[in-house]
Amino acid sequence: MAEYNFLETEKKWQAFWQENESFKAEVDTSKPKFYALDMFPYPSGAGLHVGHPLGYIASDIVSRYKRIKGFNVLHPMGFDAFGLPAEQYAIQTGQHPAITTEENINRYKEQLRNIGFSFDWSKETQTCDPNYYKWTQWIFIQLFNSWYNNDANKAESIDSLVSSFEKNGNTGVNATCDEDTASFSAEDWKGYSEAEQQEILLKYRLTYLSETTVNWCPELGTVLAQDEIKDGYSERGGYPVVKKLMKQWSMRISAYAERLLSGLDKLEWSDPLKEMQRNWIGKSQGTEMTMKVDGHDETITVFTTRIDTVYGVSFLVLAPELELIEKITTPEQKQIVDEYVSVAKNRSERDRMSDVKTVSGAFTGAYAINPFNDEKVPIYIADYVLAGYGTGAVMAVPGGDQRDFDFAKHFDLPILPVYEGMDVSEKADATKEGKIINEGIFKGLNFQEATDTGIKFLEDKDIGSGKINYRIRDAIFARQRYWGEPVPIYFKDGIPYPVAAEDLPIILPEVDKYLPTEDGDPPLGRAENFTYTPTGSSEAYPLELSTMPGWAGSSWYWYRYMDANNGEAFVAEDVISYWKDVDLYIGGTEHATGHLLYSRFWNKVLFDLGFVKVEEPFKKLVNQGMIQGRSNFVYRVKGTNQFVSEGLKKEYDTTPMHVDVSIVSNDILDTEAFKSWRPDLADAEFVLEDGKYKCGYEVEKMSKSKYNVVNPDDIINKYGADTLRMYEMFLGPLEQFKPWNTHGIDGVFKFLKKFWRLFHDGNNNFNVSDEKAKPEELKILHKAIKKLEEDINSLSLNTSVSTMMIAVNELTSLKCNKREVLEGLVIILSPFAPHITEELWELLGHSGGISTATFPNYDESLLVEAAHEYPISINGKVRTKLKFPIDMNPKEIESEALADESVQKWVEGKTPKKVIVVPKRIINIVI
Ligand code: ANZ
Numbered sequence: 001m002a003e004y005n006f007l008e009t010e011k012k013w014q015a016f017w018q019e020n021e022s023f024k025a026e027v028d029t030s031k032p033k034f035y036a037l038d039m040f041p042y043p044s045g046a047g048l049h050v051g052h053p054l055g056y057i058a059s060d061i062v063s064r065y066k067r068i069k070g071f072n073v074l075h076p077m078g079f080d081a082f083g084l085p086a087e088q089y090a091i092q093t094g095q096h097p098a099i100t101t102e103e104n105i106n107r108y109k110e111q112l113r114n115i116g117f118s119f120d121w122s123k124e125t126q127t128c129d130p131n132y133y134k135w136t137q138w139i140f141i142q143l144f145n146s147w148y149n150n151d152a153n154k155a156e157s158i159d160s161l162v163s164s165f166e167k168n169g170n171t172g173v174n175a176t177c178d179e180d181t182a183s184f185s186a187e188d189w190k191g192y193s194e195a196e197q198q199e200i201l202l203k204y205r206l207t208y209l210s211e212t213t214v215n216w217c218p219e220l221g222t223v224l225a226q227d228e229i230k231d232g233y234s235e236r237g238g239y240p241v242v243k244k245l246m247k248q249w250s251m252r253i254s255a256y257a258e259r260l261l262s263g264l265d266k267l268e269w270s271d272p273l274k275e276m277q278r279n280w281i282g283k284s285q286g287t288e289m290t291m292k293v294d295g296h297d298e299t300i301t302v303f304t305t306r307i308d309t310v311y312g313v314s315f316l317v318l319a320p321e322l323e324l325i326e327k328i329t330t331p332e333q334k335q336i337v338d339e340y341v342s343v344a345k346n347r348s349e350r351d352r353m354s355d356v357k358t359v360s361g362a363f364t365g366a367y368a369i370n371p372f373n374d375e376k377v378p379i380y381i382a383d384y385v386l387a388g389y390g391t392g393a394v395m396a397v398p399g400g401d402q403r404d405f406d407f408a409k410h411f412d413l414p415i416l417p418v419y420e421g422m423d424v425s426e427k428a429d430a431t432k433e434g435k436i437i438n439e440g441i442f443k444g445l446n447f448q449e450a451t452d453t454g455i456k457f458l459e460d461k462d463i464g465s466g467k468i469n470y471r472i473r474d475a476i477f478a479r480q481r482y483w484g485e486p487v488p489i490y491f492k493d494g495i496p497y498p499v500a501a502e503d504l505p506i507i508l509p510e511v512d513k514y515l516p517t518e519d520g521d522p523p524l525g526r527a528e529n530f531t532y533t534p535t536g537s538s539e540a541y542p543l544e545l546s547t548m549p550g551w552a553g554s555s556w557y558w559y560r561y562m563d564a565n566n567g568e569a570f571v572a573e574d575v576i577s578y579w580k581d582v583d584l585y586i587g588g589t590e591h592a593t594g595h596l597l598y599s600r601f602w603n604k605v606l607f608d609l610g611f612v613k614v615e616e617p618f619k620k621l622v623n624q625g626m627i628q629g630r631s632n633f634v635y636r637v638k639g640t641n642q643f644v645s646e647g648l649k650k651e652y653d654t655t656p657m658h659v660d661v662s663i664v665s666n667d668i669l670d671t672e673a674f675k676s677w678r679p680d681l682a683d684a685e686f687v688l689e690d691g692k693y694k695c696g697y698e699v700e701k702m703s704k705s706k707y708n709v710v711n712p713d714d715i716i717n718k719y720g721a722d723t724l725r726m727y728e729m730f731l732g733p734l735e736q737f738k739p740w741n742t743h744g745i746d747g748v749f750k751f752l753k754k755f756w757r758l759f760h761d762g763n764n765n766f767n768v769s770d771e772k773a774k775p776e777e778l779k780i781l782h783k784a785i786k787k788l789e790e791d792i793n794s795l796s797l798n799t800s801v802s803t804m805m806i807a808v809n810e811l812t813s814l815k816c817n818k819r820e821v822l823e824g825l826v827i828i829l830s831p832f833a834p835h836i837t838e839e840l841w842e843l844l845g846h847s848g849g850i851s852t853a854t855f856p857n858y859d860e861s862l863l864v865e866a867a868h869e870y871p872i873s874i875n876g877k878v879r880t881k882l883k884f885p886i887d888m889n890p891k892e893i894e895s896e897a898l899a900d901e902s903v904q905k906w907v908e909g910k911t912p913k914k915v916i917v918v919p920k921r922i923i924n925i926v927i
Pocket of ligand 1: 283284285303304305306309319384385386387388389390391392393394395396397399400401469
C-alpha cells in the first residue's frame with residue numbers, strides 16, 4: 001500500500017506558499033489585525049537545532065489559526081545580524097563578516113523554510129542592511145535631539161530646552177540630567193561659547209557622550225553592557241572584564257525608570273518576567289542625609305532606606321571611588337587607604353555585591369557627625385559600598401544590617417543596641433519587619449511614622465530629604481568593534497553633532513583588518529576617509545569610530561516589519577496606525593532585562609515624540625521553555641580503549657565520556673559507528689550487557705561540545721516537518737523546560753498516517769463520502785473544535801495534539817469518511833500540520849490553499865448527548881439495550897421498546913403487567 005509521501009508533499013506546498021505569497025500581509029482595514037512576533041535569531045554558524053524553532057512553531061500555529069479565524073495576520077521573520085561571532089571569525093580568517101553573516105542567514109532561511117512556517121518573507125529585515133540601519137541611526141538622532149522633562153514626564157525636543165535656557169537659564173528646568181550639571185542663568189547661557197553650550201546640552205540629551213567607568217573586556221577589545229557580563233566575565237567568550245574610565249556614548253534609560261516600572265502592571269507577561277524587570281529597575285524609597293565631617297568643610301551625603309535606625313549608626317562607609325576620600329583621609333591613614341583603593345578598583349561590581357565571605361576596608365582617620373545625636377562616628381571605606389548606587393556612602397548600622405554587622409565585627413567597631421534587649425537575629429527580623437523603633441525622637445513610633453519624622457527633622461535643618469533611588473544605570477551605547485551600526489555623529493572641534501537625516505545611512509566602511517588601530521582606536525579608525533561633510537560646508541569632519549551595541553537593531557525591529565521596504569520613513573503613518581503593536585510576542589527569558597527593557601525604553605521615547613501609537617509595544621509575551629539536550633555517555637575503563645556498558649560500569653574503574661547522540665538509538669550504542677566516529681576510537685573494545693552496549697544519559701543544555709545537538713533537518717528528512725512541528729508541541733507545556741527525546745516521535749508520525757488513512761481506502765485511493773454524517777461523528781468533530789480553540793487561545797498546544805489524536809482514533813473506529821466531518825477536521829489541524837492538510841484540502845476539491853479556509857464554528861447542540869442508551873430489564877434481568885432520543889416522551893419510548901424485535905423475543909407475545917420508563921436511565925418490563 002502506497003502511503004503518504006511527506007517529503008514530496010511538503011516541498012510542493014512550501015513552493016506553493018512561496019509562489020503565491022500566501023502569507024503576505026498588507027493593511028486591510030476591513031479585517032481585524034493580529035501581529036504575531038518571534039524574537040528574531042542571530043544567525044550563528046552552527047545553524048538551527050531543534051530547540052530554536054519551539055517558539056516559532058507555537059507562534060506559527062497561532063498565526064495560522066488567527067488567519068482562518070478571519071484576522072489579517074502579520075507574522076514576519078528577520079535576522080539580528082550584527083554581532084561578535086561573525087566578527088571574531090573575520091579576525092581569524094580575514095573574511096568579511098558580511099559574507100559569513102549572509103551564508104549563515106541563507107542556511108537559517110533554508111532550515112526555517114523546511115519547517116513550513118507561514119512567515120511573510122516580503123517583510124524580512126536584517127539589522128546589518130543599510131536600508132534597515134539607516135533608521136536605527138535615525139532613531140539614535142531622535143534620542144540625541146531630545147531631553148527628558150520631568151514636569152511633563154516625557155521626552156521633548158532639545159529645542160524646547162534651548163529656548164528655556166535662553167529665557168531663564170536652567171534653574172526652572174526639571175530634567176533628568178547628569179549629576180554634575182551646574183546651574184546657570186539666561187545671561188550665563190547667552191554668554192557661553194558654542195562649544196560650552198553644546199557641552200551643557202550633552203548633559204541633558206537622551207543619548208550623550210560622557211566620561212564614565214565602563215566594563216572593559218581587553219580580550220574582546222570592547223566595552224560591554226551590564227547584561228553582557230556574567231560574574232565578572234563576558235557572556236560571549238567568557239573573558240575577564242575590568243573597570244576602565246572612558247569617554248562613551250550612553251542612553252539615558254534612567255529617565256524612564258518609573259515609567260518602565262509602572263508600565264509593567266498593564267502587560268500580559270508572566271509574573272517571573274515582570275519581577276526580573278522590576279528587580280533590574282530596582283526602585284528603592286529612602287532618605288538622603290548630609291553629615292558634617294569633623295574638622296572639615298566637606299560633607300558626606302548618605303542614602304538609607306532605614307532612617308529610623310539612625311541612632312544605631314556607629315560608623316560610615318564610603319565607596320572607594322569617591323573623590324572626597326583623598327580630602328578627608330589623615331596623613332597616618334593615607335598609605336593604607338591608597339592601597340585599598342587601588343585593589344578595590346579592579347573588582348567588578350557584581351563581585352563586590354555578591355562577595356559575602358571576605359570583609360575588607362580601611363579607616364580614613366576622619367569622623368562624621370550624626371545630626372540626630374551629634375555623636376562622632378569613624379569614616380571607613382569598603383568595596384561593599386558601590387560608587388554607582390545612591391550616593392556611594394552609607395550610614396552603617398551593625399545592629400540592623402548584616403554586612404554592617406560583619407564589618408563592625410571585623411574592625412572591632414561598636415554595635416549599638418538599636419533594639420534594646422534583642423539578639424542579632426531578632427534585630428535582623430525586627431529590621432526586616434520594620435516595626436520596632438524605640439530611640440530618640442522615634443520613641444514609640446512605628447516604621448512609617450519614624451521615617452516621616454526623620455525626613456521632617458532633616459528637612460527642617462536643610463540637610464536631607466526623602467529620596468527615591470533606582471538601581472538601573474544608564475546604558476552604555478558604544479562598542480569599539482567593527483561589525484555594528486556606525487554612530488551617525490561627527491565631531492567639529494571635539495564637539496559631537498548629528499549627521500543630517502537626509503544624509504543617512506552612514507555606511508559601514510571597508511577596513512583592511514577588523515582590529516583596533518596601532519593608536520588603540522576602534523577598527524573604523526582604519527577606514528580611509530571616514531568623514532562627513534555637512535551640506536553647505538566645505539570641510540570634512542571625522543565621524544564617530546565606535547559602533548552601536550548589539551541591542552540597537554533589535555530595539556525597534558517590530559516596527560520595521562510593518563513596512564520593511566519603506567525608503568521614506570521607518571514606517572508609514574497609515575501602516576503603523578493599522579498594525580499599532582504586537583499582539584503576541586514569543587521568545588526566550590534570556591532577553592528579560594536586555595532586549596525587552598531596551599525595546600520598551602526606545603518605544604517610550606518614540607511614543608513621546610509622536611512617532612509610534614502605543615506606549616508599550618508587546619501586549620502579551622510568552623517565554624517558551626528551553627529544549628534541553630539529552631546527552632548520552634559511554635564509560636571508558638581508565639587508561640584503556642575499552643568501554644563498559646552502563647549496567648556494568650560499577651565493576652570497573654571508568655570515566656564517562658559524551659558520545660554523539662546521532663550514533664545512539666534508544667540508548668543503545670551503534671558500536672561500529674562509534675569506532676568510525678573518531679580515529680582514536682577505531683580500535684575501541686566493548687564490554688556488552690545482553691549483547692548490547694547500553695549508554696547512560698543526562699539532561700543538559702543542547703550544545704555542540706556535549707554532542708547532544710539534534711538538527712531539525714534530520715528529523716524532517718526522517719519524519720517530515722508536520723511531525724516535527726506536532727512533536728515539538730507534544731513534548732510538553734510551551735513554557736516549561738523539557739529534554740528533547742525522540743522516544744515519542746513515532747507516535748506522532750503514526751498519528752499523521754492514520755489521519756491520512758481516514759481519507760483513503762486500503763489502496764491509498766482518495767475516498768471521501770458525501771453522505772450525511774451521523775450525530776456521533778459530528779459530535780467527535782465539534783468536541784475537537786471546541787477543545788482546540790480553547791487550547792490555542794491559552795497556548796496549551798501540547799493538549800491540542802492529544803485532542804486531535806483522540807478525535808482521529810474515534811473517527812477511525814467509526815470508519816467515518818464523511819466529507820461533512822473530515823473537511824472540518826482538516827481545517828482545524830492545518831495550523832499544526834500545514835502540509836498534509838493542504839494536500840488533503842486540495843484532494844477535497846478546494847483551491848487557493850487552506851489558509852483561505854474558515855475555521856469552523858462548533859455547534860454546542862451537537863455536543864450534548866442526542867440519545868440515551870437504555871438498558872432493558874425484563875423481570876429484573878437486563879436482556880438488551882436500546883437507544884432513544886433524549887427528548888422523546890416516555891409513552892413513545894414504551895411503545896417503541898415493546899415493538900422492538902429483541903424485546904419481543906423475551907416478552908414472547910404476552911402483554912406486560914407493568915412497564916416503567918425511567919427517563920435517561922432504564923426501562924423495566926414485568927411480564
Ligand atoms: C542604614 C540601614 C540600616 C540600611 C538597616 C539598611 C538596613 P536598597 O533597598 O537596595 O536601596 N546602601 C545605600 N547605598 C549603598 C551603596 N552605594 N552600596 C551598598 N549599599 C548601600 O538598599 C538601601 C540600603 O543599602 C541603605 O539603607 C544602605 O544601608 C545600603 F537596618 O542604611 B541602609
